[in-house]
Amino acid sequence: MPLLNETHDPSLKSWVNSANDGQTDFPIQNLPFGVFRRKGRDESFRGGVAIGDQIVDIAAAVKAGVFSGDALAPAQAATESTLNHLMSLGPQRLSHLRKALSKALQTGATQEVALNACLVPQAHAEYALPARIGDYTDFYTSVHHATNIGKQFRPDNPLLPNYKWVPIGYHGRSSSIGVSGQAFKRPKGQIKPPDADAPVLKPSARLDIELEMGVFVGRANALGEPVPITEAEDHIFGLVLFNDWSARDIQPWEYQPLGPFLAKNFASTVSPWVVTMEALAPFRVPFSHPADDPQPLPYLSSAHNSAHGGLDIHLEALIETPKMRAAQAAPSRFTQTNYRHAYWTAAQMVAHHTVNGCNLQPGDLLGTGTLSGPTLDSACALIELTTGGKNPIQLPNGESRTWLEDGDTVILRGWCEKPGAARIGFGECVGTVLPATTP
């Protein structure tokens, strides 16, 4: 498939007016998939597509006869209560559905009347996870994050010798991943201050975020069958925003020798709308390692990955403290970065993950790891922004934060924009810290 087609035409307009304001995350060029239902109704979760401030209820649209031909099978898959089946179909069949949706939502489309009856305002919706996540793997693809963290955990040895060869990753917890809006209790854990003789069990006092992107796996590979990097993108369905909440005081005591565990698995949050790889096509950018660095081994290298492997996605994190909420003040942005700074691409993550024969399944989630950029103000976790808790960040209302406090809400946002292309957004990934259980 060529990267770009008529669905990317920036001049396309929709008969859904809110999709045309140039500011929405969801213009007709985006068409991300999610799982929703109407709030307060006794009805099933089902697949939907965001357009402006509305959702196309795909089940209703299938019933209304909006889809036919090659678009019908993927549309039927998108009526289910998870998108795993849709994800399994692969990019070609997904592209048929995208094309049909693009046509049916365009100004002047003959399907306007039928499809208009299938719209649900996003303001009236609630969301579920886009997929049943079988396995979740978190990578570590920002060399800047790895270096910043390494300095704090291993001052003498910040970036380990394997980093520039191996797309480092580890398995995370699927069961505690929630969709935007997730509120979770501050975790307790064994914490051992450096000067104490013994650990104690107590609530984490160093609760942090990790601003990441999540990659939803599409088509499966069979156990024992590695995915060559030249085919890796055929196994990627799309991307979401992802917050991998972390307890920085639990982590250092537990993480040797087998890696992070309870410091991470109490909660992770994804945004509800999965932006497909096809929607992101206009924002692909060249990808390379610095000339002085080791070049990727052949199984991690392809001409396509070098020419188009990077993704130019602006990312930011904002905080809304209880005081801001009470004062109805706007949330405050405390960092911003871009996914293009990652040291390994999504395709490299897939090729590496499967090189030993490991089987990825539709709906599996691959985290990119914290996407800190090259400068301190583009760091994507408080542990970096505050230099390990030494320098609190100042908020515009006079508050400061070293770590997250009870009641704090963190909002991740992401979007792509450039001249000659429609702006594409990811919506929001929102999570709130509740107090720890007592005692």
Place this chain on the structure above:
Amino acid sequence: MPLLNETHDPSLKSWVNSANDGQTDFPIQNLPFGVFRRKGRDESFRGGVAIGDQIVDIAAAVKAGVFSGDALAPAQAATESTLNHLMSLGPQRLSHLRKALSKALQTGATQEVALNACLVPQAHAEYALPARIGDYTDFYTSVHHATNIGKQFRPDNPLLPNYKWVPIGYHGRSSSIGVSGQAFKRPKGQIKPPDADAPVLKPSARLDIELEMGVFVGRANALGEPVPITEAEDHIFGLVLFNDWSARDIQPWEYQPLGPFLAKNFASTVSPWVVTMEALAPFRVPFSHPADDPQPLPYLSSAHNSAHGGLDIHLEALIETPKMRAAQAAPSRFTQTNYRHAYWTAAQMVAHHTVNGCNLQPGDLLGTGTLSGPTLDSACALIELTTGGKNPIQLPNGESRTWLEDGDTVILRGWCEKPGAARIGFGECVGTVLPATTP
């Protein structure tokens, strides 16, 4: 519930004669659950219970009206294609089903004729995973294994300071877990010899086993709700044998700083029959840490765990090489140990895993980690038995093994026996190494 009841009576006999020979793994006092179907038939996988050399087809037995009262609902749950629903019901309801099965299978039972028609010979069956495994966590509960491995990876610092405080665990891969009989290709991966400048991609030359037990989670806990250790066993369904195959040359290069990944996630194998906690009741033993060691923090400590937390389960690993197979020679045992040597109990694994609010779900699998005993000949991985590949093990047919070779089959077995109780076995956990894909 008291630990022992009439289902444990060692004098019970079954009208299924093969259950009464004193040597079977599956006497009437065991009654483990699995998921099976008849080989070569176009039929669904469904729940079954092993008795002697037969399987009780629970779906057929429900249809035949064998179950009633409190046993009916759990029996109906056991007719499904995975045991997740049955597991979710908790130990009390499971106990009703066990009691009904024990009565119906006893010599002289009125249900003999009806139930006899529901038997399928194990020789005619094939198995599926007992449950859809949502998340798999591997622990590290043998202090002997941790010390032996630590000596090789960190000679100056074999046992890390957290080991005796924290039940160390990490997340593993669910998708590549298979049931006994699994054959998997030798994994490839980045391997960097100590004296090389750069890693290369090649098939692992140091393929190993890890003899573990797997703990299937029963009743769920909600996100944010830790399971107190006093209730932890209510969340455990039962135990299986578990082989966590490992590539020892991939592991050292990739595992820092986030833990093992591709060295482990290419395959893991469980035995088909889940032996319930109730069946294991006669083999509970006192549990304690050595007096000189730190005593567990309160959230990891209970009177019940001290009195009954250990499990006296004999374990062994055997190898069948292609030459043995060709010569029709018996597989050769190369190590044996006992689960009672573990440093942390299954209840402590559950209490620790959930103390931060992490939610366990029915069918989740918790590995104990390699269960090496206190002496070198009870080590449960080749990396220990061969001292990191320096001293091959000698096999009785004149062959030797440093690491696994293509075509090798490894068989794990486990059983409990003591005077005054019926012998309870786990069956076998069998896996075979296939050659790596070329190129």
